[in-house]
Amino acid sequence: MKAKLYKCLILLIPIFSLFSQPSIKRDPNVVRIINEISADSIKRNIEKLVSFYTRHSLSDTLSPTRGIGAARRWLKSELERYSRQSGGRMKVEYDEFIAPTGPRVPKPTKMVNVIATLPGKIYKDKIYIVSAHYDSRAGDALDSTSFAPGANDDGSGTAGVLELARVMSKYEFDFTIMFVLFAGEEQGLLGSRHFAKKLKDSNIVVLGVLNNDIIGNTEGGNGIIDNTQVRVFSEGLPLSRDENLLRLISNIGLENDSPSRQLARYLKDVAERYFDNFKVNLIFRRDRFLRGGDHTPFNEQGFPAVRISEMNENYSRQHQNVRTEKGIKYGDLPEFVDFEYCANVVRLNAVALYHLANAPMPPQNPVIKVSELEYDTTLRWDLSNENDLAGYNILIRETTSPFWQKKIFVGRVNEFTLKNVSKDNFIFGIQSVDIDGNESLVVVPMPSR
Ligand SMILES: [Zn+2]
Known part of the structure; x- marks a missing residue:
């Protein structure tokens, strides 16, 4: 029992121990609008x-x-x-x-x-x-x-x-x-x-x-x-x-x-x-x-x-x-x-x-793969062909957390696997990001085989 608990803790560390404070970016156009x-x-x-x-x-x-x-x-x-x-x-x-x-x-x-x-x-x-x-x-x-x-x-x-x-x-x-x-x-x-x-x-x-x-x-x-x-x-x-x-x-x-x-x-x-x-x-x-x-x-x-x-x-x-x-x-x-x-x-x-x-369109057809029981979590969505698309953020939070706790930029891909992250224990989201940093609304993937 003890050994199992220990293992669980190890698995959680990569997700939540690496909190660093992201620096806040303010778009100069938005600042101008605010001032107007x-x-x-x-x-x-x-x-x-x-x-x-x-x-x-x-x-x-x-x-x-x-x-x-x-x-x-x-x-x-x-x-x-x-x-x-x-x-x-x-x-x-x-x-x-x-x-x-x-x-x-x-x-x-x-x-x-x-x-x-x-x-x-x-x-x-x-x-x-x-x-x-x-x-x-x-x-x-x-x-x-x-x-x-x-x-x-x-x-x-x-x-x-x-x-x-x-x-x-x-x-x-x-x-x-x-x-x-x-x-x-x-x-x-x-x-x-x-x-x-x-x-x-x-x-x-x-x-x-x-x-x-x-x-x-x-x-x-x-x-x-x-x-x-x-x-x-x-x-x-x-x-x-x-x-x-x-x-x-x-x-x-x-x-x-x-x-x-x-x-x-x-x-x-x-x-x-x-x-x-x-x-x-x-x-x-x-x-x-x-x-x-x-x-x-x-x-x-x-x-x-x-x-x-x-x-x-x-x-x-x-x-x-x-x-x-x-x-x-x-x-x-x-x-x-x-x-x-x-x-x-x-x-x-x-x-x-x-x-x-x-921002780009929010990701379309977002799914969470559930073809078999796995220890990893794989998310998939349609890759957009918008010109100014920089890529996608994966968002993660614990089921008890009101707000997203972690945001990972995964680039211009249409699939991403979170290693040793159990879909039992977290909620996942995906958002599109353009080259100026404009982020779309977050969409939540639905299960798909
Ligand atoms: Zn009213």
């Missing part, structure tokens, strides 16, 4: 959004200054202005649909998402999405006339997506990036559900969705004040009705390795390289406890999607009529938004989007 993202610009955009008085999805659409109609026309004109400033490559359009009668829609109502598409140099129909919802609400979900500033929920995310479009449209990317502003979130995720289905039906491959909802408050209702952290929510089990897939996930212990969770890990990994004091907290849960957001309809269609949200919420400033009661100010007002903090959350999006949209 401006808290002032975000502040101006939030104040403009609040000036429409309400952006409730059932509010006035004809007034030039009030209601959701005026708000969406302004959003479209802003995005068109950014497009003109950057050579007109970014295409701006409305995505209209009729929301049928439902619990929060008294009669069929036209709703309009606002979309700006920056086409990829190489991959036109493979896209990354950064999104927020521009509609707002007061205390009553059906009240379409009261003041509903929605400065933080989700003026912060909307202003952030605008800022990303303004800054990033000056650059070219291999993959298409869509900047998407949803309507109807507060009426039941209506805009995102419509749009996610539309993308699925048109065979567009959504590689990842970063949904920003409530990203500007740093003063928790419980008194905690902290501007150094943000949360990223991701689903564990895919929202899939595929029984075989769910059984396989359960059989081989991949409950913590959905594509959405890989996207969340990626965000933390690359974003924290660029911040000296800003922490990305991964929350291994689809959304906040029993609450929802616009990333979920993408999960329903099988697309990787995460929610980015502030660390400490303040419930007297969300979904409240604007008022003062017993000395407490209620309502989602711009004075409660920390614009510098919001800008940092927006920068985090920019870092991830830049690297994702310039």
Whole structure:
């Protein structure tokens, strides 16, 4: 027994004893983008959004200054202005649909998402999405006339997506990036559900969705004040009705390795390289406890999607009529938004989007060979013929570890064997890397004979 234990320890040493701290590389283009993202610009955009008085999805659409109609026309004109400033490559359009009668829609109502598409140099129909919802609400979900500033929920995310479009449209990317502003979130995720289905039906491959909802408050209702952290929510089990897939996930212990969770890990990994004091907290849960957001309809269609949200919420400033009661100010007002903090959350999006949209395709058809019982672990995938491909990273972690512990660059090959590494005890991932160091999302190999 003792001898066996000893042997096991020896086998583990090559994997986990050789930790060396890799030096952090910051891409100068990303640093430039980070510096261009401006808290002032975000502040101006939030104040403009609040000036429409309400952006409730059932509010006035004809007034030039009030209601959701005026708000969406302004959003479209802003995005068109950014497009003109950057050579007109970014295409701006409305995505209209009729929301049928439902619990929060008294009669069929036209709703309009606002979309700006920056086409990829190489991959036109493979896209990354950064999104927020521009509609707002007061205390009553059906009240379409009261003041509903929605400065933080989700003026912060909307202003952030605008800022990303303004800054990033000056650059070219291999993959298409869509900047998407949803309507109807507060009426039941209506805009995102419509749009996610539309993308699925048109065979567009959504590689990842970063949904920003409530990203500007740093003063928790419980008194905690902290501007150094943000949360990223991701689903564990895919929202899939595929029984075989769910059984396989359960059989081989991949409950913590959905594509959405890989996207969340990626965000933390690359974003924290660029911040000296800003922490990305991964929350291994689809959304906040029993609450929802616009990333979920993408999960329903099988697309990787995460929610980015502030660390400490303040419930007297969300979904409240604007008022003062017993000395407490209620309502989602711009004075409660920390614009510098919001800008940092927006920068985090920019870092991830830049690297994702310039990386090679994630490895295709990744498998873990299981033709016979072996002490080694062999991974295999399709070798890509992309020009700028440098090769592949193999990622490894223990089953109890939330994050990848080891990354091995294995070059431009389509198979790699990890000697004396038992597939019983580790989780494996593979990612593509280009010659500039842009890394793709990590894919987890499935068993194959
Ligand atoms: Zn919201």
